[in-house]
Amino acid sequence: MASITVVLLVLLPLLLSSLVAAAHSDGGFGFQATLTHVDAGKGYTDAQLLSRAVRRSRSRVAALQSLAATPAEAITTARILVLASWGEYLMSMAIGTPPREYSAILDTGSDLIWTQCAPCMLCVDQPTPFFESAKSPTFKKLSCSSPMCNALYVWDCYKNTCVYQYFYGDSASTAGVLANETFTFGTNGTRVSVPKIAFGCGNLNAGSLYNGSGMVGFGRGPLSLVSQLGVPRFSYCLTSFMSTVPSRLYFGAYATLNTTNTSDSGPVQSTPFIVNPALPTMYYLNMTGISVGGDLLPVDPSVFTINDADGTGGVIIDSGATITYLAQPAYDMVHQAFVAQVGLTLVNVTSPDDLDTCFKWPPPPRKKVTMPELVFHFEGADMELPLENYMLIDGSTGNLCLAMAPSEDGSIIGSFQHSNFHVLYDNENSLLSFVPAPCNLV
Ligand SMILES: *[C@@H]1O[C@H](CO)[C@@H](O)[C@H](O)[C@H]1NC(C)=O
Ligand SMILES: *[C@@H]1O[C@H](CO)[C@@H](O)[C@H](O)[C@H]1NC(C)=O
Ligand SMILES: *[C@@H]1O[C@H](CO)[C@@H](O)[C@H](O)[C@H]1NC(C)=O
Ligand SMILES: *[C@@H]1O[C@H](CO)[C@@H](O)[C@H](O)[C@H]1NC(C)=O
Ligand SMILES: *[C@@H]1O[C@H](CO)[C@@H](O)[C@H](O)[C@H]1NC(C)=O
Ligand SMILES: *[C@@H]1O[C@H](CO)[C@@H](O)[C@H](O)[C@H]1NC(C)=O
Ligand SMILES: *[C@@H]1O[C@H](CO)[C@@H](O)[C@H](O)[C@H]1NC(C)=O
Numbered sequence: 001m002a003s004i005t006v007v008l009l010v011l012l013p014l015l016l017s018s019l020v021a022a023a024h025s026d027g028g029f030g031f032q033a034t035l036t037h038v039d040a041g042k043g044y045t046d047a048q049l050l051s052r053a054v055r056r057s058r059s060r061v062a063a064l065q066s067l068a069a070t071p072a073e074a075i076t077t078a079r080i081l082v083l084a085s086w087g088e089y090l091m092s093m094a095i096g097t098p099p100r101e102y103s104a105i106l107d108t109g110s111d112l113i114w115t116q117c118a119p120c121m122l123c124v125d126q127p128t129p130f131f132e133s134a135k136s137p138t139f140k141k142l143s144c145s146s147p148m149c150n151a152l153y154v155w156d157c158y159k160n161t162c163v164y165q166y167f168y169g170d171s172a173s174t175a176g177v178l179a180n181e182t183f184t185f186g187t188n189g190t191r192v193s194v195p196k197i198a199f200g201c202g203n204l205n206a207g208s209l210y211n212g213s214g215m216v217g218f219g220r221g222p223l224s225l226v227s228q229l230g231v232p233r234f235s236y237c238l239t240s241f242m243s244t245v246p247s248r249l250y251f252g253a254y255a256t257l258n259t260t261n262t263s264d265s266g267p268v269q270s271t272p273f274i275v276n277p278a279l280p281t282m283y284y285l286n287m288t289g290i291s292v293g294g295d296l297l298p299v300d301p302s303v304f305t306i307n308d309a310d311g312t313g314g315v316i317i318d319s320g321a322t323i324t325y326l327a328q329p330a331y332d333m334v335h336q337a338f339v340a341q342v343g344l345t346l347v348n349v350t351s352p353d354d355l356d357t358c359f360k361w362p363p364p365p366r367k368k369v370t371m372p373e374l375v376f377h378f379e380g381a382d383m384e385l386p387l388e389n390y391m392l393i394d395g396s397t398g399n400l401c402l403a404m405a406p407s408e409d410g411s412i413i414g415s416f417q418h419s420n421f422h423v424l425y426d427n428e429n430s431l432l433s434f435v436p437a438p439c440n441l442v
Contacts, residue, residue: 029194030231030252031186035089035106037241038210046242047395053241053322053416054355054405056088088241088320088415090212091249094184096136099193102128102213106249108319108425111221111281112152112166113183113228114174114200115214122204126213133201138182140196148198149178151222164200172207174215176200190254197228218319219281220273220427232427237439238419240388241322245440257424257435269381270433278311283425285432286379287315287411290330292337293372299330304411314410317423317432321414323355323403331406334374338402341372347399357402358394369400376413383434389417 039049090103095115102115116123118130133139142149142162149155149162155178156163162178180196202214209215217224218234226232231252238247250256257268274284287304290297304327306314313327326334335357339346344359361369374390376383392403403416422437 029192029229030250030254031190031192032254033091033093033186033249033251035091035236035238035247035249036103037247038088038090038105038212039241040244040246045395049242050392050395053088056322088322089238089247090210091216092187093216095131095181095199096133097138097182099182099184100128100131102126102131103211104214104216105210105212106218106319107215108218108317109282110166110168110215111217111219111224111227112164112174112200113197113214113216113223113225114166114176114202116174116205116209117176117201117203120203122206123202124205124207124209126209127211128213131201133177133179133181136181138180138195139201140180142178142180142198146178146198148223152178166200168207173205174200174202175204176202185251194229197225198223217281218425220275220283221281224281226425226427233425235422235424236319237422237437237442238319238415239439240419241416243440247439248442255424255426257422257433266436268433268435269383270431271378271381273427273430273432274306274314276306276311276314282316283318283432284314284316285413287376288379289377290326290334291373291375291377292334293341295337296377297330297333297337299333303327303329306410312409315413316410317413317418319415321412322416323405324414324417325405325407325412327411328406328408330411331404334402334404338372342369342400344369344400347397355394355401355403355405357404358397358399359401361393361398361400363398376417381432381434383418383421384436385417386420386436389419392416 039052044052089106091106092101092103094101104115116126116130118132120130123130143160144157144162146162152164154165164178165173165175167173178198179201181199182193182195183197184191184193186192218226221227226234229252233252233255235250235255235257236247239245271285274286276282276284284306288301289299304315338357342359344361347358347360349356371387371391374385390403392401394401420437420439421434422442424433426433
């Protein structure tokens with residue numbers, strides 16, 4: 001179990017010469033951006049893609065558990081230990097004047113937008129040059145009294161400059177100066193420059209960036225991109241993580257679920273977000289049950305609720321996890337229902353890293369097998385999962401596996417389960433909506 005790490009603040013030298021900002025306010029807006037899977041184009045086989053993704057998911061669920069297992073009296077400290085691993089998707093964007101392109105890891109589990117800045121005291125490898133704030137006239141350090149500085153969990157004041165620190169659950173961290181800067185988002189036609197976005201210019205960073213050059217927080221807190229852009233809604237349509245077609249992100253005015261004139265199909269379903277006061281950044285959902293093969297499993301509803309005393313439990317939707325983690329009692333019932341309903345032999349688990357609801361699928365010519373339908377029930381919405389969103393073929397063994405694992409604490413609905421859904425996060429109305437969609441066409 002991870003403990004809370006207290007890192008001493010290192011005061012940073014003043015870093016810039018400031019020219020006059022040419023910032024002006026932009027009108028209402030939106031944009032479309034491309035999301036690239038972190039392992040795309042690296043030549044991994046499907047089996048390798050899968051094991052890499054499962055390993056990343058596992059570190060994320062471990063982070064959630066260590067965070068939730070923090071004693072209630074230390075909850076204020078726990079809040080600064082932001083839950084995140086490194087996510088699964090990279091978003092293309094540009095920073096500064098003139099704009100310099102880079103890719104940032106999209107994270108719905110944290111808020112801060114940050115990139116590594118020169119001069120670097122401690123930096124990790126990234127594919128683009130470190131951002132040189134001194135060369136960008138729109139870069140403006142924020143004072144210690146600025147609202148964005150005060151929205152940080154850990155900050156310090158150095159010569160009236162806001163110096164931030166931000167920790168991720170897997171012991172990664174970033175520290176540097178909090179500043180305003182112009183960011184440019186969107187692909188052709190929807191390209192938009194937005195001045196005065198507060199971001200972390202990190203001079204002291206640890207962890208791995210998985211070939212990104214920073215992170216972009218899409219959480220519910222004030223520092224996130226969603227909150228800062230003033231139109232607090234976005235949607236994404238994730239292609240299968242084994243697909244070579246990139247995924248799409250829509251922001252602001254572009255974030256709508258069209259049922260008539262796009263490829264979106266089927267009825268739009270909506271369910272409210274709920275707030276966990278211990279982790280207000282995360283998108284919690286009110287999960288009410290799970291059906292396998294048409295039978296509603298007798299899961300005690302308390303298995304999915306947030307424990308008010310310490311913020312443990314609950315169900316989050318998270319683009320940064322791949323497979324779904326279900327609280328152990330719910331997972332056990334799903335496992336038993338699949339074992340009872342799938343007419344194939346259950347495979348014995350040989351390694352603790354293996355998925356443990358796997359069935360022997362005799363080699364080709366393969367007989368047709370029927371899999372039970374799987375439905376996640378939320379308050380006001382049923383998510384009927386297409387087969388490819390919950391069963392996968394383990395490339396190394398040929399076994400058919402359920403893409404889920406047990407969690408000792410809360411549950412996480414991962415991206416594998418919501419790929420090929422167009423998913424809309426409407427923070428203004430505190431509502432998650434989704435509709436099945438072929439994301440390679442949207
Ligand atoms: C953007 O537009 C330019 C000029 O029309 C074109 O060359 C480029 O391929 C376009 N890029 C994308 C991603 O559509
Ligand atoms: C930073 O941006 C915020 C929000 O637009 C603005 O209110 C503030 O004055 C800016 N601060 C500086 C130093 O540019
Ligand atoms: C970064 O990309 C290179 C080549 O594209 C790859 O070999 C390396 O494993 C990647 N690093 C990470 C941490 O994903
Ligand atoms: C949704 O449909 C409307 C009307 O057909 C169109 O103007 C809008 O661009 C569409 N939005 C998306 C995200 O496809
Ligand atoms: C929507 O689709 C229908 C049929 O494909 C088409 O006739 C109609 O013009 C479209 N409407 C808009 C606004 O694009
Ligand atoms: C699984 O393990 C049990 C106990 O070790 C053994 O009896 C059984 O034959 C094994 N099943 C398969 C399919 O290997
Ligand atoms: C979750 O949904 C159920 C069923 O609609 C409702 O009774 C319950 O109050 C909801 N829980 C929260 C925390 O909103």
